[in-house]
Amino acid sequence: MTSEDLLAVLAAMGHGQRLRILAELAAGRMYVSELARRLGISRPLLYMHLERLEKAGLVLGNLELSESGKALKYFELAPFDLHLNIRTIRAALAADTDRHSDMQGNPR
Template structure:
């Protein structure tokens, strides 16, 4: 249940978004909109809730190929290992891993695409919106039977999808 105090603050914030829009303050409007989204998510208890876990049996053959190809990169394995300790934001993660933010963003996007990483936005005490990344719980168990089952659902797209993503 949302308190009356919360409702008043939320209404004021929505008013600021409208005012910023009318005044042409695009950056302030974007920041206020992020705050509204963050507050709405908190009110709905949906902020920072990682996706449900992924298991090998949940994956089609094509999906398993993409996940395994994604995990084949040493950089992405290091990113997952770093995120296993808890959610963090790009700048901190890039410093921790000793790679550029641009390169890290490429790897995070690939990890997100296959469902191994998720993100959420939090507003810091100073009002700055920060995107945090975290590992989505997963359990991959490869057995000969798992591979037989997965191979039965493979399509030609699995091979084509890999050849277009070799650089990442």
């Protein structure tokens, strides 16, 4: 995990609605309309939050067809175990340095 990855996770989790989404999805996968109803928010707003959570690797989305042929977007929690301490921060910064060295063709 690089510092950019870590910041994406922290930013995604740094919003009350997104924490509520994660809590709802802890009960199991759910399609967007049902999740929007449970949270009392619009689907467009929910999609915005889900996109942020998905980019951070906290949720997974899958498009499926119902028996009637209607497309339903389901979301579920991705497995994650976040530990935030100085070791996590230092490891992310070290990964940045390693990645930068690899991009420059420099040996580590």
